Amino acid sequence: MSGSNVPQPLIEARNLTMRFGGVTAIANVDLSVAEGELRCLIGPNGAGKSTFFKMLTGQVMPSEGEILFRGTRINGFEPHDIARLGIGIKTQVPNVFDGLTVRENLWIAASRRNRGKATERAVARELERLELGSIADRLVGQLAHGQRQWIELGLVLLTEPALILLDEPAAGMTEDETVRTAKLIGIIKQSCALIVVEHDMKFIRMIASRITVFDRGRILVEGEADAVLSDQRVRDVYLGKRAA
Amino acid sequence: MKIAGIRLDLIVPGVCGLALLFGLPIFLDLFSLLQVTLYAIMAILALSLAFIWGYGGILCLGHSAFFGLGAYAYAIAVINIGESTAPFLIAILVPTLAAAAVGYFMFYGRISDVYVGVMTLTLALILFNVVNSTSGAQYHIGKAPIGGYNGLPNVPGLNVPFDPDNSLDPGDMYYLCMGLLIVVYFGLRWLLTTRFGRVAVAIRENEKRVEFIGYDSRLHKLATFTIGGGLAGLAGCLFVNWGAYVSPTTFSMMQSAQVIIWVLVGGVGTLFGPMIGAVALSWLTVEVGSQQLIDANLLFGAILLVFVLLVPRGIMPVLIDRVWGRISLPRRPVFTAPPVAAREGKR
Secondary structure, rough: OOOEEEEEEEEEEEEEEEEEEEEEEEEEEEEOOOOEEEEEOOOOOOOHHHHHHHHHHOOOOEEEEEEEEOOOOOOOOOOOHHHHHOOOEEEEOOOOOOEHHHHHHHHHOOOOOOOOHHHHHHHHHHHHOOOOOOOOEEHHHHHHHHHHHHHHHHHHHHHOEEEEEEEEOOOOOOHHHHHHHHHHHHHHHOOEEEEOOOOOHHHHHHHHHHHHHEOOOEEEEEEEEHHHHHHHHHHHHHHHHHHH | OOOOOHHHHHHHHHHHHHHHHHHHHHHHHHHHHHHHHHHHHHHHHHHHHHHHHOOOOOOOOHHHHHHHHHHHHHHHHHHHHOHHHHHHHHHHHHHHHHHHHHHHHHHHOOHHHHEEEEEEEHHHHHHHHHHHHHOOOEEEOOOEEEHHHOOOOOOOEEEEOOOOEEEHHHHHHHHHHHHHHHHHHHHHHOOOOOHHHHHHHHHHHHEEEEEEHHOHHHHHHHHHHHHHHHHHHHHHHHHHHHOEOOHHHHHHHHHHHHHHHHHHHOOOOOOOOHHHHHHHHHHHHHHHHHOOOOHHHHHHHHHHHHHHHHOOHHHHHHHHHHHHHHHHHOOOOOOOOOOOHHOOOOO
């Protein structure tokens, strides 16, 4: 735990299991994240990271076990109910509104919590924070991959969640964009908890946090970045010789 | 589209609408005015689909179901009640409730877009077949025989609300239909600027993200679909009044297909385009009907093909780009404007 004196974690998975037909994607996973914590999830393809995110956001129902968000059991909740409780997600392939402008995109998210002029102000603030002011009236579908990622991040932030799930936020980004995304995460960390799925070890070192390693649907190890990344088992299942 | 601070996109249709509303009765004879009344009714029907398909992203393949329900609900209610105030409201209420009921199962059952199309198509087919096979005295609702494939002739027309002795003449009907068309058009324009309207458009763009933000997409889709169903019913009600006659063809596939063609030709994702599509193609139907050389269905098939292949975005988006694009400032970032550029290659 992160040393906070509040015993109740922000989100807690208990004995979580997800089966698709005969395939067990997630098996008996116990995981908890504290308020304000930044946690990285790593693991080879098919380890169950995406399925885990899908369960947390209500896109799939766990076969067994339970998910508690601030003590409330949320399995079986609709995705929009979970979003309203305070869990936001940035998916791996950006889910944005391609046919609308950047400003219109942000307006939709901002108006969930704001009304009238306050909505416009929230949009303006977010445009500034993400440094997207110069492209505010461009259609999102016409923008570069990295920009679309940040816009999606903006959509998530405007709903003011207590927990943000980021699925490979740096995937497909240039070196510069990756550095900027890491900085953004540093800023976001001050206001809410994050769970980040990422493959890019350099990126993980940049945001340096506690790491949970998934392997074949189970948790292999959990610990601080340096310890986990030098763990021999982790190297064996995931990093191979490249990470040496 | 703002020039020198003037909202052209509101002024142009507003002025056109009012000019037509008050100008046409001066210049047209009664027969032509009756034709224009029909076009206005069809334009309302086109708007109802333009809203749920073009903005809500819900493809309703059996839109005639709600058009026909409105028509039959009015006819049956007015024959039973006599005075037309309540039947007019019933004619909107019945298709609205039908759309809400069907929509509930479609959207809360989270069936995919393709099956929404299939279900609406099936609904229209079922209604068509049911109504078509109700000839005979045993099939009646109150005093009104349903009439099977013969339909219901001599349906009493609308009267001034709560004044059964004061019925509307064809001139009044023109003002009513044209006036309602203007109200529906600007009503939808307004709706699309509200949070509800914007979220409905966002669902068309990306339903998943809308849910991740925390909006109930099912509820929004249901509301969009229900509004569209009610407006189609209004058009059906006016249509019966126009011809004083209703038949099962109001439920037919041809009727559903026509609306889709109007919207497609006019431009999916616009409101003005589908109205133009409805008027132009309804006019063409009348013209083609008066000669024997070309079959009307063949012609519509050809028009549909030409548009799908050569002008897939429809008339309106192309016009906006070609004409307005030159004289005005960059694209206005308001939801009532069709997201033109993004739709290239999308549909």
